[in-house]
Amino acid sequence: MLGAIAGDIIGSVYEKRNIKRKDFSPLFHPQARITDDTVCIVAVADSLVQEVPPALSLQKWCRKYEHVGGWGQRFALWFMDDEPRAYGSWGNGGAMRVSPAALLARDFDEAVNLAALVTSVTHDHPEGMRGAQAVAVAIWRALQDEPAHLIRAELSTRYGYDLSPTVDEIRPSYRHSEAAQHSVPQALICALEASSYEDAIRNAISIGGDSDTIAAIAGSVAEARFGLPAAIAEQAWNFLDQDMRAVLTRLYLAHAAIGPTSLRLPQNCNPHDNVGAMSVRIVN
Template sequence: MIGAIIGDTVGSIYEFDNIKTKDFELIKDGVSPTDDSILTFATADWIMRGGEAWKYYVAYASKYDCPVGGYGGGFTRYVTRVRATGNHEPYNSCGNGSAMRVSPVGWAFDTKEDVLAKAKESAECTHNHPEGIKGAQATALAIFMARKGASKDEIKATMESEFGYDLNFTLDELRPQYSWAYPGAALCQGTVPQAIRCVLEATDYEDAIRNAVSLGGDSDTLACIAGGIAEPVFGVPKKLYTIGMNILKHYFPEPHKLVIDFEKKFGNRVL
């Protein structure tokens, strides 16, 4: 889980000021967790306490209503509607929000079936479009597989066979054309395969985050998804973990405690 939060934090200052290089200061002044992390906290809280997932997403978005990056327009309208009318019907989104917030699911459940079911449940309360559900399931399953010792080749094969993602491209091929204007850049289908590829080409956790930020586009979300998968694949360096947790504590003291409690119960991979 912390891998996703650190990725989001690193990418926070590049979401609307894209860079196209891996050579950048990793923890630059001004970085902070964004809406991606806030809704990741909500997922973790839902898992810890139970109940209906949508209530946690609405509650966290209401409490932390002006985050860095800002919530997506569809989600903002959804929260406004729920608060005004109580109508919590999903809005058929396939936006990448379902994938950016799902990492706790990959840590909390110990069978493939449970991971897929809970990832679907976490997504479909808002993102009930098939691609929105698929993006959440693929991200959570990749985390679960890495936790259980699967290799990058095994993860790649599963993402291709079970979710139909084409991962046979390189980041060097993608980078020149990838931006906010790239087809589906804010959607699961234009973000999740690209984030997975960032992990597949990486040599370690930090390299995965640098890969994601260097693509451009929705940098914080790419890095959040990639970081969530990279954590169990490579492990998060202890120094970077400490920096990330200190930043989290500074901006979000209550969720900081939640992350500690969640990882005590379900684990993490810190080197």
């Protein structure tokens, strides 16, 4: 999802230098860039659209964009291994990359199952799986116009997350953690408390921690809730290479074919040129 990728790009400069405030400017810092998170999101999207095994797609894309850097050591060893096996990760990487699974799900059960499919190849620890499935459920429910308070209640009941703190309560003491159980709930709160897509991203950056990944997770849920503003979509699109644009174009077209309520790229968005992208919430 372009909303997750935009969150990754915006958060890329703040992971190592947290700012703990919402009023940073500009939204896209001059040093912003795609990170390993964007590469993994595109890889999952390509896997599902092309019906390629997730491990093969992740290895292909991560090897191609190895120069992006930022890879966790165990994940880097995994994607370079000729016989990769899940390594019991409880990190937030599964939750960060899961959004395409929610976009292509035709019902609730499929959202959960696709999330498990694309996550279990690496993050097969219960916490890693729980985080990814919780994010997929939040996105899928938001696409059905489920109100935020009901999504919050369902995630708390189904996955045991404490989603009662506010962003303002989280911010002062929150510290960097790549553990799913210590970052996914916070990212979900940032998205579910927000009043707009941009507000969700500013919430995510403001709490500090693993900023690019938290913003990617929050951005994926916020896009499903609010859509993605044209100006933000265009800026994020312009960071992407043509091969990434082509994958996202196919993803949104496949998603749009599923049902009347969808997120879409406009028809004039050409993955082979520099035209900006716009993701629009269509509700019939």
